[in-house]
Amino acid sequence: MQVKGSSPTAVPFENVGTGGDTRWHICDPGGQRLGGQGASGNSGSFSLKILQPFVGSVVIPSMALARLFECYNIPAGDSCTTTGTPVLVYYLSGTINSLGSCSVNAGETIEVELGDVFAANFRVVGHKPLGARTAELAIPVRCNTGNAGLVNVNLSLTATTDPSYPQAIKTSCPGVGVVVTDSQNNIISPAGGTLPLSIPDDADSIARMNVYPVSTTGVPPETGRFEATATVRINFD
CATH class of the missing domain: 2.60.40.1090 (Fimbrial-type adhesion domain)
Incomplete structure (x- = not known):
């Protein structure tokens, strides 16, 4: 799977960075405020590998493919970790049909x-x-x-x-x-x-x-x- 800000990474993986937002008003004294679109985790791609030949169709049930976490006001030298509730969960489902x-x-x-x-x-x-x-x-x-x-x-x-x-x-x-x-x-x-x-x-x-x-x-x-x-x-x- 390839996540924005990183090279293709073999799955499973954890704590892959997706880039950060350095706008000065990311957190205001009166509360959190983020204007426009965030630059973190807004793109990615994945590839499927078929390990065993099959005839007909294979149904892929809905499954969580990846979870995105965001952190605010991270102290210098620290990093965002996958704790708490994710802000986004990416799901995969579908059907793969063989050619015949x-x-x-x-x-x-x-x-x-x-x-x-x-x-x-x-x-x-x-x-x-x-x-x-x-x-x-x-x-x-x-x-x-x-x-x-x-x-x-x-x-x-x-x-x-x-x-x-x-x-x-x-x-x-x-x-x-x-x-x-x-x-x-x-x-x-x-x-x-x-x-x-x-x-x-x-x-x-x-x-x-x-x-x-x-x-x-x-x-x-x-x-x-x-x-x-x-x-x-x-x-x-």
């Missing part, structure tokens, strides 16, 4: 069922085993930015990669991974790979992905269930 927001599947979890596959068919590293199905996903995407025209977005995939085959998502069953591709069968890396899209603003759109299991070692895995988890985030321009 986007959502993937309305923020809900997407569950993918890949069905049953014979363990003996997991034979070739990076290949979908014989008899395995490919799940074709049509993921709802919607943006509200307030701008007319198309919105450029990127869906990014984040998951634990399989150490034996990093292009696949690691599952709970060693030797089995899950691959995610775009509609053209290009693999989307689980280490932050992206799917770029251009979609209309304030309208429902669809992002298409394919998901299927692969062998990550070339060695048939143990019989049993496998599970994996991934996060899809959306960034927009």
